Amino acid sequence: MRKITRFTPLLPKPVWKLCSFRCHTGSGAAVQQYEGGGEIQNKIKKKCKRKRPSCPAVLDHFDRQYGEELGEMWTSARTALLDPLSWQYGVMLNRFSVLTDIRQKLQSHGFSALLPQTDSSASLSNSSSTEERDLMLKPHELHHDLQSKPSVQSLQCYIHPLSLRFPSQAHRPGRLKQYYLINAASLLPVLALQVRDEDKVLDLCSAPGGKAIAIIQSATPAFLCCNEPDPHRREWLTKTLESFLPHFLSSRVTVSGQDGRLIGQTEAGFYDKVLVDAPCSNDRSWLYSSSIQQGAQRLKDREELPLIQAQLLRSALSAVRPGGVVVYSTCTLSSYENWAVVEKILEEFPQAEPEDLLEEIAIPLSNYFTFSPPPAEKHTHPKKHQLTLDSTRRRRLGLLVVPQHGKMWGPMFVSRIRRKQ
Numbered sequence: 542m543r544k545i546t547r548f549t550p551l552l553p554k555p556v557w558k559l560c561s562f563r564c565h566t567g568s569g570a571a572v573q574q575y576e577g578g579g580e581i582q583n584k585i586k587k588k589c590k591r592k593r594p595s596c597p598a599v600l601d602h603f604d605r606q607y608g609e610e611l612g613e614m615w616t617s618a619r620t621a622l623l624d625p626l627s628w629q630y631g632v633m634l635n636r637f638s639v640l641t642d643i644r645q646k647l648q649s650h651g652f653s654a655l656l657p658q659t660d661s662s663a664s665l666s667n668s669s670s671t672e673e674r675d676l677m678l679k680p681h682e683l684h685h686d687l688q689s690k691p692s693v694q695s696l697q698c699y700i701h702p703l704s705l706r707f708p709s710q711a712h713r714p715g716r717l718k719q720y721y722l723i724n725a726a727s728l729l730p731v732l733a734l735q736v737r738d739e740d741k742v743l744d745l746c747s748a749p750g751g752k753a754i755a756i757i758q759s760a761t762p763a764f765l766c767c768n769e770p771d772p773h774r775r776e777w778l779t780k781t782l783e784s785f786l787p788h789f790l791s792s793r794v795t796v797s798g799q800d801g802r803l804i805g806q807t808e809a810g811f812y813d814k815v816l817v818d819a820p821c822s823n824d825r826s827w828l829y830s831s832s833i834q835q836g837a838q839r840l841k842d843r844e845e846l847p848l849i850q851a852q853l854l855r856s857a858l859s860a861v862r863p864g865g866v867v868v869y870s871t872c873t874l875s876s877y878e879n880w881a882v883v884e885k886i887l888e889e890f891p892q893a894e895p896e897d898l899l900e901e902i903a904i905p906l907s908n909y910f911t912f913s914p915p916p917a918e919k920h921t922h923p924k925k926h927q928l929t930l931d932s933t934r935r936r937r938l939g940l941l942v943v944p945q946h947g948k949m950w951g952p953m954f955v956s957r958i959r960r961k962q
């Protein structure tokens with residue numbers, strides 16, 4: 542088993558302090574009970590009226606930047622992001638728990654599966670008896686089940702057309718949680734990663750762990766390293782993993798606390814797949830910065846982010862083996878943190894090649910997500926990062942999910958880069 546590395550601060554200013562995060566995954570908005578049909582909507586509306594107002598400085602900054610980059614699409618994205626009902630959560634099921642009752646409740650309240658369901662993923666839960674419903678499956682039974690179906694693609698997420706929210710599940714000692722609440726767009730980087738059984742996987746920026754949970758739902762890697770340098774967030778990550786993973790997987794999943802920018806040197810060429818879900822300007826939460834001072838500080842810190850993101854992506858490309866894959870993702874609309882970062886790194890790595898996700902992800906999922914066309918030509922970043930590529934090539938560099946009325950998921954940028962053999 543791989544050694545878990547302890548975190549040691551290696552840089553004068555820890556980069557995770559540069560930005561505060563309120564990730565798409567898990568926490569945040571008011572929790573609503575799913576019983577009670579129309580009453581739920583009323584409760585949600587009442588809660589939403591009490592939500593705090595947006596931060597004018599951040600909104601003004603976004604208006605200027607995104608107005609230029611996204612044009613008309615920003616007008617509708619802005620409306621969506623400012624609508625408290627746009628805080629939607631998908632329900633990602635935990636294949637290691639008994640799911641029959643949850644599936645039935647979700648379906649009876651109008652939730653439906655986001656991803657095509659395989660017979661085998663349904664059978665893991667449908668085979669259970671009534672008595673079993675509240676019990677956790679025993680680890681050896683699960684192990685047997687997974688071993689007999691090595692290629693199960695069991696990542697399952699239920700979504701609702703309205704802003705209906707399932708309650709988050711409290712910790713139950715001795716039992717695994719049945720589901721994780723997640724912005725459905727957060728699943729796209731994991732789908733793009735195409736994790737297969739027995740892959741060696743690195744989740745470079747892992748806390749609070751939503752995508753790590755999604756990875757382990759998709760396949761059974763030989764090894765998944767979840768890396769997070771911030772001690773508090775790492776603790777949160779560890780708890781999340783404990784709540785969702787059965788014991789028999791504990792030898793395959795480790796938590797480490799390294800500065801992700803250095804892993805490319807210390808573990809060069811070790812991994813088959815690396816996810817870089819980079820620290821970024823989290824547009825959704827930044828819009829609701831708690832004070833003008835906080836908003837202003839975030840906008841100042843924002844200028845440093847493309848540099849850190851490029852360092853992380855560079856490190857990931859060194860950590861992946863020839864033929865392996867790196868997925869880079871953010872939850873911001875900013876082209877400087879998205880296309881520009883990927884473009885810059887590709888210039889440095891002639892052995893890396895971007896892969897077009899249009900047919901694999903954008904077209905099949907276009908009923909649920911709005912993907913933006915690439916931004917217009919030549920914007921100059923305050924720190925002189927320039928975007929120079931034409932729009933066709935830029936589309937090849939990544940997909941951007943833009944929240945829109947009726948398709949509120951995102952923002953999320955996803956890019957897949959393969960290291961040539």
Ligand SMILES: C[S@@+](CC[C@H](N)C(=O)[O-])C[C@H]1O[C@@H](n2cnc3c(N)ncnc32)[C@H](O)[C@@H]1O
Pocket residue numbers: 556557562564566727745746747748749750751752753768769770771774799800801802818819820821
């Ligand atoms: C967008 S969040 C990751 C969300 C997570 N992937 C999920 O799905 O739950 C980015 C994370 O990167 C971490 N981070 C910041 N600087 C880092 C660095 N130098 N190396 C690795 N991770 C870093 C932050 O502390 C933060 O937890």
